[in-house]
Amino acid sequence: MADGRGVRHRLKDVAERAGVSVKTVSNVVNGYVHVRPDTRARVEEAIAELNYRPNLSARNLRKGRTGVIAFAVPELDIPYFAELARHVVTAAADLGWTVLIDQTGGGREQERVVASGITEHLIDGLIFSPLALTAEDLTGLHGTPMVLLGERVDHGPADHVGIDNVGAAREITAHLAGLGRRRIAAIGSQRTPEGASARLRLAGYAAALAGLGLPYDERLVAPATAWHRADGAAAMRALLTSGVRPDAVFCFNDTLALGALRALHEAGLRVPEDVAVAGFDDIEDGRFSVPTLSTVAPDKERIARLAVELLAGRIDGDRAAPPRELSAPWRLAPRESTLGR
Amino acid sequence: MADGRGVRHRLKDVAERAGVSVKTVSNVVNGYVHVRPDTRARVEEAIAELNYRPNLSARNLRKGRTGVIAFAVPELDIPYFAELARHVVTAAADLGWTVLIDQTGGGREQERVVASGITEHLIDGLIFSPLALTAEDLTGLHGTPMVLLGERVDHGPADHVGIDNVGAAREITAHLAGLGRRRIAAIGSQRTPEGASARLRLAGYAAALAGLGLPYDERLVAPATAWHRADGAAAMRALLTSGVRPDAVFCFNDTLALGALRALHEAGLRVPEDVAVAGFDDIEDGRFSVPTLSTVAPDKERIARLAVELLAGRIDGDRAAPPRELSAPWRLAPRESTLGR
DNA sequence: CCTGGTTTGTACAACGTTGTAAGCAACGTT
DNA sequence: AACGTTGCTTACAACGTTGTACAAACCAGG
Numbered sequence: 001m002a003d004g005r006g007v008r009h010r011l012k013d014v015a016e017r018a019g020v021s022v023k024t025v026s027n028v029v030n031g032y033v034h035v036r037p038d039t040r041a042r043v044e045e046a047i048a049e050l051n052y053r054p055n056l057s058a059r060n061l062r063k064g065r066t067g068v069i070a071f072a073v074p075e076l077d078i079p080y081f082a083e084l085a086r087h088v089v090t091a092a093a094d095l096g097w098t099v100l101i102d103q104t105g106g107g108r109e110q111e112r113v114v115a116s117g118i119t120e121h122l123i124d125g126l127i128f129s130p131l132a133l134t135a136e137d138l139t140g141l142h143g144t145p146m147v148l149l150g151e152r153v154d155h156g157p158a159d160h161v162g163i164d165n166v167g168a169a170r171e172i173t174a175h176l177a178g179l180g181r182r183r184i185a186a187i188g189s190q191r192t193p194e195g196a197s198a199r200l201r202l203a204g205y206a207a208a209l210a211g212l213g214l215p216y217d218e219r220l221v222a223p224a225t226a227w228h229r230a231d232g233a234a235a236m237r238a239l240l241t242s243g244v245r246p247d248a249v250f251c252f253n254d255t256l257a258l259g260a261l262r263a264l265h266e267a268g269l270r271v272p273e274d275v276a277v278a279g280f281d282d283i284e285d286g287r288f289s290v291p292t293l294s295t296v297a298p299d300k301e302r303i304a305r306l307a308v309e310l311l312a313g314r315i316d317g318d319r320a321a322p323p324r325e326l327s328a329p330w331r332l333a334p335r336e337s338t339l340g341r
Numbered sequence: 342m343a344d345g346r347g348v349r350h351r352l353k354d355v356a357e358r359a360g361v362s363v364k365t366v367s368n369v370v371n372g373y374v375h376v377r378p379d380t381r382a383r384v385e386e387a388i389a390e391l392n393y394r395p396n397l398s399a400r401n402l403r404k405g406r407t408g409v410i411a412f413a414v415p416e417l418d419i420p421y422f423a424e425l426a427r428h429v430v431t432a433a434a435d436l437g438w439t440v441l442i443d444q445t446g447g448g449r450e451q452e453r454v455v456a457s458g459i460t461e462h463l464i465d466g467l468i469f470s471p472l473a474l475t476a477e478d479l480t481g482l483h484g485t486p487m488v489l490l491g492e493r494v495d496h497g498p499a500d501h502v503g504i505d506n507v508g509a510a511r512e513i514t515a516h517l518a519g520l521g522r523r524r525i526a527a528i529g530s531q532r533t534p535e536g537a538s539a540r541l542r543l544a545g546y547a548a549a550l551a552g553l554g555l556p557y558d559e560r561l562v563a564p565a566t567a568w569h570r571a572d573g574a575a576a577m578r579a580l581l582t583s584g585v586r587p588d589a590v591f592c593f594n595d596t597l598a599l600g601a602l603r604a605l606h607e608a609g610l611r612v613p614e615d616v617a618v619a620g621f622d623d624i625e626d627g628r629f630s631v632p633t634l635s636t637v638a639p640d641k642e643r644i645a646r647l648a649v650e651l652l653a654g655r656i657d658g659d660r661a662a663p664p665r666e667l668s669a670p671w672r673l674a675p676r677e678s679t680l681g682r
Numbered sequence: 683c684c685t686g687g688t689t690t691g692t693a694c695a696a697c698g699t700t701g702t703a704a705g706c707a708a709c710g711t712t
Numbered sequence: 713a714a715c716g717t718t719g720c721t722t723a724c725a726a727c728g729t730t731g732t733a734c735a736a737a738c739c740a741g742g
Contacts, residue, residue, distance in 0.1 A: 056463040057401035058728035082423040101442040122397040229629040265631045288570040290606045399698035
């Protein structure tokens with residue numbers, strides 16, 4: 001009869017309607033066992049009639065928990081982060097958490113604000129993929145449990161999930177060399193302290209060359225301040241006009257590689273016949289680009305699940321335990337941009 | 342001296358340290374004007390020393406507001422939604438709101454759960470981009486202010502922001518015809534009730550043909566259940582093997598178009614010489630694909646801003662006012678996939 | 683029919699915050 | 713000197729929920 005939709009009701013309203021105490025309704029709502037079946041039925045009926053929904057702010061205040069974790073990324077529309085976000089949301093939902101996604105912009109100050117807990121008390125924990133933050137920015141502020149992703153703050157004061165960047169970069173470089181390429185360029189190096197991933201992938205690249213007895217040629221290493229498509233295209237153009245003529249190029253992520261493909265196309269060069277191209281991240285775009293993109297495929301689902309589980313463990317368990325370092329698997333995904341059709 | 346990081350402090354702690362009442366601290370925190378400078382200074386010092394942060398759950402409980410709005414999309418890693426999400430987060434931040442991003446999966450039941458307010462009391466409002474939901478699913482449940490995006494629930498019981506799909510589809514089809522193409526195919530039609538955007542874009546396509554005196558050929562209209570790259574590729578392949586040979590194709594979104602590009606490439610056909618391709622959405626990928634993708638570019642930033650402003654208006658103002666329908670501008674973005682290089 | 687245990691329900695206080703009403707100075711005006 | 717005014721501060725109650733402590737009702741076993 002009474003509908004109640006649109007109006008906010010409280011435990012008290014339900015209690016009055018069912019003729020029981022507020023706490024009994026609370027017990028029903030929370031699945032407490034010792035409630036007589038007929039009482040329970042009456043309460044549930046009242047709940048349904050009033051369309052009662054618990055006030056989460058009040059519950060959170062009382063319990064000291066919100067059931068919300070945040071996932072902070074530099075930018076949401078960078079495909080790698082968007083895909084990762086999807087997996088984090090899914091993994092969190094499986095464990096009963098809601099995810100609040102936070103966009104930092106990637107600046108150090110903004111990231112520091114996020115880390116120091118601007119959203120504190122609204123979230124129980126934070127999964128953080130920083131770009132610019134240093135380990136020092138993090139020491140001392142352990143208000144909220146935190147799990148770090150990416151390579152920026154390796155061995156910092158918080159739990160961390162990453163992959164073996166050096167090994168993966170070495171393998172994909174070796175893959176290019178295995179095709180007979182000898183003048184293998186790299187796109188995406190960064191001199192700034194922010195470039196932790198860049199540093200590791202460059203190290204892997206260099207290690208592969210050394211292992212194969214190939215020279216490390218400075219001129220073949222192109223920097224890229226950001227890792228967007230436009231930066232990849234610009235770096236590729238710079239390589240092509242610089243006189244050195246690579247026969248392969250390892251881009252430190254897939255968007256750089258897609259930009260490089262574009263620049264090679266504009267220059268009238270064939271991929272992979274003239275220049276083989278490889279990326280890193282295995283984003284969806286690379287499976288449908290022309291040509292399809294060879295890449296390193298990190299297990300994003302695993303990364304997300306490990307991060308969520310690690311965080312859940314921190315929230316429920318020992319917050320003082322020493323930081324853990326977990327590594328997710330990856331595999332090589334060779335496609336047309338190196339193998340041809 | 343006393344650091345206090347890592348420990349949670351309350352107004353009471355700050356008050357004791359500063360030698361004032363709890364309410365005075367609250368007043369300082371909230372920028373209340375009538376606080377003597379020296380008192381304010383003492384309080385601020387205590388706040389800094391204890392690294393005090395307000396408990397948002399408590400504040401929310403007291404104020405009846407959370408300062409959080411939700412943005413619900415089918416999938417986060419669909420580029421269009423990812424880009425839209427970024428704009429929503431940015432627009433919301435400008436107005437002092439935090440955005441909680443919700444992933445529905447696109448199923449009707451899941452969407453209904455989100456709409457009926459599973460997160461109720463945690464959010465002040467909801468921006469919702471439904472795929473499967475019907476207007477009936479929404480009637481009656483106005484617990485939380487809501488703004489709808491997309492074409493699924495046009496003229497429903499809630500505020501709505503969209504673009505002129507029919508007009509945009511007609512224009513881009515006319516653009517293809519203007520290049521001299523006569524056998525213009527369409528990819529992305531849907532017979533299900535979910536396909537509201539599909540229906541409108543198909544109508545625009547048909548209207549353009551009619552206006553130009555071109556025949557509407559059933560065989561040139563390819564269905565696609567989902568609008569991912571793989572579906573676009575499959576639909577294109579089906580068109581090519583069906584015997585009808587289009588000289589242009591209008592895909593109802595950009596990911597379909599990128600898939601179509603891929604399939605055309607595999608079939609050895611040149612774009613745009615043999616087949617011109619156009620999409621819809623103007624996602625970042627299309628600006629770097631080979632060839633770059635001609636498309637309809639909706640003003641996503643405007644859509645996001647309108648939605649946030651509309652929602653903010655509902656939250657602060659009249660919730661009973663009749664639903665508003667707003668339309669965001671769009672423009673044609675012709676690129677290589679129709680113009681060539 | 684009492685005894686002692688379990689089951690079922692209740693009253694009260696607390697979580698940390700802010701709105702309300704009111705107190706107390708210090709001031710300038712009659 | 714008595715009187716509002718204004719500026720600054722405080723005590724108290726409430727927001728809606730759940731944990732604690734306890735009372736009432738129930739059930740067996742003697």
